[in-house]
Amino acid sequence: MTNNSPINKVMFAFGTRPEAIKMAPLIKTFQADKDFVTKICVTAQHREMLDQVLNIFDINPDYDLNIMKPGQDLFDVTANVLSGMKHVLSDFNPDIVLVHGDTTTTSACSLAAFYNKIKIGHIEAGLRTGDIYSPWPEEANRKITGVLADYHFAPTTTSENNLLKENINKKNILVTGNTVIDALYLMIEKIENNPRLKSRILELISSQYKLFDDKKIILISGHRRENFGHGFRNICNALKTIADNNPDFDIVYPVHFNPNVQKPVRKILSNAKNIYLIEPLSYECFIYMMSKSFFIITDSGGIQEEAPSLGKPVLVMRDSSERPEAIKAGTVKLVGTDYAKIIEESQKLIDDENEYNMMSKAYNPYGDGKASLKVLNFVKSI
DSSP, X not given: OXXXXXXXXXXXXXOSHHHHHHHHHHHHHHHTOTTOEEEEEEOOSSOHHHHHHHHHTTOOOSEEOOOOOXXXXXXXXXXXXXXXXXXXXXXXXXXXXXXXXXXXXHHHHHHHHHHTTOEEEEETOOOOOSBTTBSTTXXXXXXXXXXXXXXXXXXXXXXXXXXXXXTOOGGGEEEXXXXXXXXXXXXXXXXXXXXXXXXXXXXXXXXXXXXXXTOEEEEEEOOOGGGXXXXXXXXXXXXXXXXXXXXXXXXXXXXXXXXXXXHHHHHHHTTOTTEEEEOOOOHHHHHHHHHHOSEEEEOOHXXXXXXXXXXXXXXXXXXXXXXXXXXXXXXXXXXXXXXXXXXXXXXXXXXXXXXXXXXXXXXXXXXXXXXXXXXXXXXXXX
């Protein structure tokens, strides 16, 4: 297919681990097409966790703003991304900047591109909870990006409908599925076809937690800003009760480096016999752990999309979700940070085989792993 499009120079801009995961298959797809000149800019809003993903997917950024610093707040991130992007955009002068999702990097990069009158493509567009403070600041970030973007790549028809309600022109929206499924399939294939990688993953996990085939694992992932404080204490107390009531299960919790997470988690859960507090896992190790888990308790957005492709039920520690498709499909349940509800829904999955099967065998509404190709073909047609 010849590229007659005015779009030739494409910039990918992102800054956190989840964005890197979801952008990786897209970057690979565009790099493989000789019609495009691509450049990658990372802000490093997350540093160490971002670098892990870049390494595993063999992605080498052309620009690195390296903004992360101890104690950074949203003011720091926004100001540093905005000023850093000024130089990057004038140096490369892309035809389009592709941003992802709902981080502060996303909204600030979009604003920088807008100031330069450069077209913006928003990957994972149209997610909404309807409450600007839940999740915070993500709901505002994605709405700001939605206003500035020229093209909107919505993962589902629900997301598309949200955009249409905001008067976005239908011809500028494409329903693609979610690139996180592309990334998941890419990584599973990589693990299966690379025995050295698989044995390295097993080695890395085993250095912190010994995997046994007959052991049932509840995998935890919790780090969201809106749950800091009282919410996190509730979560930890609920996990402790679940562990005490189910000695045959292991609870494995890779704990985020953020002190607001570390402090309550270590204080409440350190002495529980069947709770294993381990360091954050690299992307490939976490995918492997998900595949080995019985079910997952999380406040992460991406995991709500990935886990159903692996047949794993997900309990979401949030009061609202911008991913209602998973709730509707039955692969995900909201439990918030409610002590009793976390325990009750976990126990149901442990005790009730029908409940477990209903969730684990539900259809994944997030696509077929071909989202990146759909984005590429759309950009060619502009």
